[in-house]
Amino acid sequence: MQAHPNEYKTILYSQEAGVATITLNRPAQKNALDMVIREELSEAISAIRRDPTVRVLILGGTGGAFCAGGDISTMHSGASAEESRERMVKLHYTIEELITLDRPVIAKVDGPAYGAGFGLALTADLILASPRARFCLSFLRLGAIPDCATFYTLPRMVGLQRAKELAFSTREFGAEEAKDMGIVCEIQPCDRIDERARQIALSMTALPSSALSITKRGFNASLNSDLGTMLELEAAGQGVARSSEYHRDAARRFVNKEPQRFRWPQEDD
Known part of the structure; x- marks a missing residue:
């Protein structure tokens, strides 16, 4: 039986104005x-997928951390391969x-994102980080291998050689280096990151x-596909998009030199 949001013990859940927020707690x-x-x-997440009123999801963590990874105290060294799998x-x-959620996901990393926590952050479409964010593929230190789809997400973000280096070295790196590698899209002060994530999320509603859903699916599919398949997706998707009331209204606004519904929020808005 699914828990009511107020009954969650280890996460905080809220939903307002089309934005859902899940905070690891x-x-x-x-x-x-x-x-x-x-x-x-x-x-x-399953509830969000069934709820069309949720337009954007924000992921975060409490206590000055995003996620330290898997809880090692719950990992039984005597578990069989079948149990671990x-x-x-x-x-x-x-x-x-x-990863396949048909709405944007924003991760706000304020503090450590280690191991599986790093992998969890990589499921997001946009990652915001604070100056105290720390990232680390720590798996090999513990005799484990990267998980949470890191084999899939990280090479697509930073390239194959860099992904291997981060895994083999198990080194920690900060927000600035993560931004240089293309993992983080913005660095925000600790006291600003929550507000900025919500500002972006609200704008995207x-x-x-x-x-938006077709655009996300198209980019997600692009690195596993070929030109012909992607061009067909564009053609079919554009047919759907241009048949919408939104497109008709946007075209009318453009012709009449009226402001569009959407504008990416500047940090000083």
Whole structure:
């Protein structure tokens, strides 16, 4: 049975003006992913997928951390390969639902994003970071391998050689280097990052939902596809987008030199 948002024990959930916010809430453990938080995260994301009133999702963490990764205290060294695989498969359902969510996902990384926490951040379409953000693929230190779809997401973001270097070295790096590598799109002060994430999210609720969904799916598919397939997706998608009331209104506004519904928010807005 799905928990009511107010009954979650390890996450905070809110929804307002088309923006849903999921905040990992195990501050004493730096929001590490134990089995309870995994289950509640899965429930919340599944509910969002079924709720058309949610236009944008924001992911964050409490206590000056995004997510320290998997909760090592819950990892039993005596578990069989089958048990360990099943544990990962359950988490993968959630990760896949995030990556394929047909609405934008914004991650705000304020503090450490280690191991699986780094992988969780990489499921987002846009990553904002504070100056105290720290990223690390720490898996090999623990005799584990990268998970949470990091094999899929990271090379697409930074290139194959850099992804290998980050995994092999298990080194920590900060917000500025993450931005230089293309992982982070903006760096915001700690006392500003929440407001900026919400500012961007609210602005995107003014975008046409169908065209936005097709655009996200197109970019997600592009690196696994070929030119002909992508051109066909463009043609079919454009047919849907241009048949919408939103497009007709936008075209009318353009012709009449009226302001458009959407404008990307500047930081000083």
